[in-house]
Amino acid sequence: MLANFVALVLLSALAVARRTCKVSAIGGGEDDGPAINAAFERCSKNAKVVLDKYYVVDTLLLTKDLDDVEVELSGTVQYTPDIAKWSPQSLFLTYQNATTFWFLSGNNIHLYGGGTIDGNGQVWWDTFNNSHNAGTAGGSSTTFARPIPLTVGNASNVVVENIRQIGSPFWNNFVYQSTNVTYKQISIRSQSYSSSPTANSDGWDIYRSSHVTIQDSVVINDDDCVSFKPNSTDIIVANMFCNGSHGVSVGSLGQYAGEMDIVANVSVTNITMLNAQNGARIKVFGGNPSPVSTAGGGTGFVRNITFKDFHMVNVDNPILIDQCYSTPADVCAQFPSNLSISDVHYINVTGTSSGKEGAVVVDLECSDTCQDITAEDTHLSSPSGNATFVCKNIASTTQLDFNCTLPE
Numbered sequence: 001m002l003a004n005f006v007a008l009v010l011l012s013a014l015a016v017a018r019r020t021c022k023v024s025a026i027g028g029g030e031d032d033g034p035a036i037n038a039a040f041e042r043c044s045k046n047a048k049v050v051l052d053k054y055y056v057v058d059t060l061l062l063t064k065d066l067d068d069v070e071v072e073l074s075g076t077v078q079y080t081p082d083i084a085k086w087s088p089q090s091l092f093l094t095y096q097n098a099t100t101f102w103f104l105s106g107n108n109i110h111l112y113g114g115g116t117i118d119g120n121g122q123v124w125w126d127t128f129n130n131s132h133n134a135g136t137a138g139g140s141s142t143t144f145a146r147p148i149p150l151t152v153g154n155a156s157n158v159v160v161e162n163i164r165q166i167g168s169p170f171w172n173n174f175v176y177q178s179t180n181v182t183y184k185q186i187s188i189r190s191q192s193y194s195s196s197p198t199a200n201s202d203g204w205d206i207y208r209s210s211h212v213t214i215q216d217s218v219v220i221n222d223d224d225c226v227s228f229k230p231n232s233t234d235i236i237v238a239n240m241f242c243n244g245s246h247g248v249s250v251g252s253l254g255q256y257a258g259e260m261d262i263v264a265n266v267s268v269t270n271i272t273m274l275n276a277q278n279g280a281r282i283k284v285f286g287g288n289p290s291p292v293s294t295a296g297g298g299t300g301f302v303r304n305i306t307f308k309d310f311h312m313v314n315v316d317n318p319i320l321i322d323q324c325y326s327t328p329a330d331v332c333a334q335f336p337s338n339l340s341i342s343d344v345h346y347i348n349v350t351g352t353s354s355g356k357e358g359a360v361v362v363d364l365e366c367s368d369t370c371q372d373i374t375a376e377d378t379h380l381s382s383p384s385g386n387a388t389f390v391c392k393n394i395a396s397t398t399q400l401d402f403n404c405t406l407p408e
């Protein structure tokens with residue numbers, strides 16, 4: 001009894017004794033990056049880092065080896081639009097040449113607080129619009145790499161909640177080589193205020209990660225709302241409001257010959273999809289005869305994917321499978337995709353298309369045969385006339401609740 005009491009008191013004392021590092025801001029446009037990095041070094045274990053000021057960040061945030069760390073972001077982290085400095089110093093993450101401003105890494109991390117991460121994207125978008133620099137996607141160029149504002153990388157057991165993200169130069173969030181990561185109540189806005197469009201403004205990209213949940217969030221952008229890149233498994237996406245996006249997308253996959261890409265066990269439910277290019281999308285490259293192809297020919301599988309309770313308004317392709325993605329039709333006909341698609345379910349997908357694809361509201365086009373594709377409670381209409389549903393190389397259409405027509 002007494003021992004229990006003593007243990008309890010000790011535990012409470014430990015809880016109270018959680019080390020806290022509050023970061024002050026220098027002001028006057030000075031770089032707060034080094035102070036933020038130092039705080040994460042001092043408070044890297046059983047600790048709390050408080051970011052409650054307006055921070056100007058001109059130095060890579062490399063916050064690694066964290067263990068049981070709370071991060072209260074109630075202020076604003078604003079990255080400088082210093083292209084000459086960031087392009088070489090942002091952290092190169094190899095996949096699609098992505099680089100990042102902030103690599104958050106470790107075990108048991110809780111980032112929350114109602115604050116803002118501001119990527120200052122306008123300058124990057126305007127520059128991209130005018131330079132057409134080939135190093136576009138990131139680190140292939142040290143003169144123009146557009147970094148990702150927040151990467152949860154090499155991490156486990158992470159919760160990110162109640163954060164606002166604005167003006168990302170590239171993808172907003174990258175989940176990289178991580179497991180058990182949850183995002184909730186994230187508000188994302190990538191919106192250009194000039195004549196140049198935003199570019200690659202994905203809400204999330206998931207890569208080599210498992211057990212990832214993204215929920216209760218709003219995304220206003222002009223690229224994928226959420227994208228499952230190679231080796232995304234056991235993923236839940238729920239209760240999302242996406243406006244202007246390219247949809248919730250599996251892929252693209254199978255781009256590289258000799259590489260195996262897997263996306264499996266994905267559940268996407270309760271999605272409002274407005275003014276989008278796609279709703280529920282799967283994009284996979286076709287095959288390729290070259291063993292060193294970087295334009296299709298990869299292997300792997302897409303399996304056990306459920307898209308449920310989608311409401312579409314003004315969406316070009318409400319439901320889309322493209323297994324000849326970015327592959328010339330003749331190449332794809334001769335070399336069908338080596339990456340199989342099976343066990344894909346559409347449940348309660350409703351709403352209207354934009355009419356951009358005429359009356360087509362569903363387009364399921366496989367180059368290899370797709371197995372076990374089902375659809376129930378599909379209620380989609382087109383402003384261009386009676387809705388049509390295109391299917392090609394679907395092993396069995398008996399479990400689809402619409403009548404298929406062949407592509408034109």
Ligand SMILES: *[C@@H]1O[C@H](CO)[C@@H](O)[C@H](O)[C@H]1NC(C)=O
Nearest residue numbers: 096097136137138139140141
């Ligand atoms: C990445 O950079 C390499 C080297 O510059 C380039 O060949 C490749 O096309 C780039 N990949 C992407 C996806 O941009």
Ligand SMILES: *[C@@H]1O[C@H](CO)[C@@H](O)[C@H](O)[C@H]1NC(C)=O
Nearest residue numbers: 062064091103105153154177
């Ligand atoms: C992430 O983990 C990989 C594999 O363990 C390692 O090679 C890489 O250096 C790590 N990245 C960072 C930025 O720590």
Ligand SMILES: *[C@@H]1O[C@H](CO)[C@@H](O)[C@H](O)[C@H]1NC(C)=O
Nearest residue numbers: 108109156157158159180181
């Ligand atoms: C996942 O992470 C959360 C938050 O850190 C933790 O509470 C939970 O126990 C973890 N789940 C597993 C299966 O480890």
Ligand SMILES: *[C@@H]1O[C@H](CO)[C@@H](O)[C@H](O)[C@H]1NC(C)=O
Nearest residue numbers: 126127129130194195196197
């Ligand atoms: C973006 O590019 C277009 C076409 O090249 C050009 O007309 C426009 O002025 C550019 N916008 C900005 C803000 O530079």
Ligand SMILES: *[C@@H]1O[C@H](CO)[C@@H](O)[C@H](O)[C@H]1NC(C)=O
Nearest residue numbers: 216238239240241270271272
């Ligand atoms: C569906 O998502 C919306 C947010 O887009 C949310 O307001 C609503 O509560 C969710 N519905 C359910 C049943 O969770």
Ligand SMILES: *[C@@H]1O[C@H](CO)[C@@H](O)[C@H](O)[C@H]1NC(C)=O
Nearest residue numbers: 191220241242243244274275
């Ligand atoms: C969606 O975005 C469009 C274009 O920015 C905007 O006009 C519209 O009000 C937004 N819709 C909602 C419901 O937020």
Ligand SMILES: *[C@@H]1O[C@H](CO)[C@@H](O)[C@H](O)[C@H]1NC(C)=O
Nearest residue numbers: 208230231259260261262300
């Ligand atoms: C994906 O996982 C499979 C199986 O573990 C592995 O063989 C493959 O190399 C991984 N692919 C990528 C792109 O990481």
Ligand SMILES: *[C@@H]1O[C@H](CO)[C@@H](O)[C@H](O)[C@H]1NC(C)=O
Nearest residue numbers: 234235264265266267304306
């Ligand atoms: C399919 O994925 C769901 C998660 O979305 C998982 O609960 C279920 O066990 C998976 N089914 C199979 C057969 O792997």
Ligand SMILES: *[C@@H]1O[C@H](CO)[C@@H](O)[C@H](O)[C@H]1NC(C)=O
Nearest residue numbers: 210233234262263264265304
């Ligand atoms: C999908 O989930 C099932 C059930 O949990 C599991 O057995 C299987 O390994 C998972 N598939 C992949 C590719 O992770």
Ligand SMILES: *[C@@H]1O[C@H](CO)[C@@H](O)[C@H](O)[C@H]1NC(C)=O
Nearest residue numbers: 270271308309310311348350
């Ligand atoms: C269908 O999905 C909508 C959300 O888009 C939801 O409000 C409705 O309850 C769902 N219907 C059924 C029968 O589950």
Ligand SMILES: *[C@@H]1O[C@H](CO)[C@@H](O)[C@H](O)[C@H]1NC(C)=O
Nearest residue numbers: 359382383384385386387388
């Ligand atoms: C739509 O279908 C109805 C019933 O089959 C038919 O009467 C009508 O002409 C069709 N409308 C168009 C625009 O094809």
Ligand SMILES: *[C@@H]1O[C@H](CO)[C@@H](O)[C@H](O)[C@H]1NC(C)=O
Nearest residue numbers: 378387389400401402403404
């Ligand atoms: C499919 O076509 C058949 C034969 O024309 C018709 O009886 C059936 O009602 C159609 N089903 C749907 C869902 O439109």
